[in-house]
Amino acid sequence: MQPVLEEKQHIGQLFDRIASTYDGLNHGLSLNIDRRWRRKTVARMVPAKHVLDVAIGTADLTIEMLRRGKAEQVTGIDLSDQMMAIGEKKCEAKHLSVEFVLGNAQHMPFDDASFDGVTCAFGCRNFSDLDEGLREMYRVLKPGGQVTILEFSYPTRRYIRVLYDFYFTHVLPTIGRIVSRDKTAYTYLNKSVKSFCWGEAFAQHLHDAGFSNEHFETLTLGIATIYTAIK
Ligand SMILES: C[S@@+](CC[C@H](N)C(=O)[O-])C[C@H]1O[C@@H](n2cnc3c(N)ncnc32)[C@H](O)[C@@H]1O
Secondary structure (H helix, E strand, C coil): CCHHHHHHCCHHHHHHHHHHHHHHHHHHHCCCHHHHHHHHHHHCCCCEEEEEEECCCCCHHHHHHHHCCCEEEEEEEECCHHHHHHHHHHHHHCCCCEEEEECCCCCCCCCCCCEEEEEEECCHHHCCCHHHHHHHHHHHEEEEEEEEEEEECCCCCHHHHHHHHHHHHHHHHHHHHHHHCCCCHHHHHHHHHHCCCCCHHHHHHHHHCCCEEEEEEEEHHHCEEEEEEEC
16 A cells, blocks of 8 residues: 555544644645635635535634635534534634534535535545545535535646745645644645646546536646536
């Protein structure tokens, strides 16, 4: 088994370990660009009554969609209860009522067609089987509903790639290791981004899962991409 896949089996524990430093590192290491990416992602959402936020983590995307009125009600699912505990506290502080469910995105405990919209920010890359996760998103979405996904991608321009590779290979794992005091988590992040698909290839996975009208939009020189598709 490849090391990246081995690590994926422990993904829930990995995020449990870094949960307390996750938000600070996210915003710090991305120079707050991640906030802008989530805002753009929410802007691409079609307003929906009940949204499922897959891999909700510390709930930043959920908070943004509720704040912008893109969802009336949100349910989140995640493998890490420590990440969700932080998300729950943030939602409570903002008087937002969100349902948090501990579970695997690849086998979700929800009925078919039970949500008006599905979202996922920086979660898909961590699935041990991407197609299984996307098929589950398709299954729980109502016909006509939209899936909106934000994920890391890989810059297309060569000189940007050089800077990107340096940052992801050296700067990010080093700062991540020092701040989170976890030896492996941020090395995993680097490996998981590089070994993941993006753009047309990711859109094809959405299509294969049953979705149609797949669109994608790259952000910040291709470092991240927003995908939308319809059931
Ligand atoms: C990088 S964090 C993203 C969290 C949040 N969506 C955000 O935008 O900050 C990835 C999250 O995906 C969760 N995750 C990874 N694989 C999962 C799976 N198979 N099922 C549910 N959650 C998963 C992790 O526990 C973690 O909280």
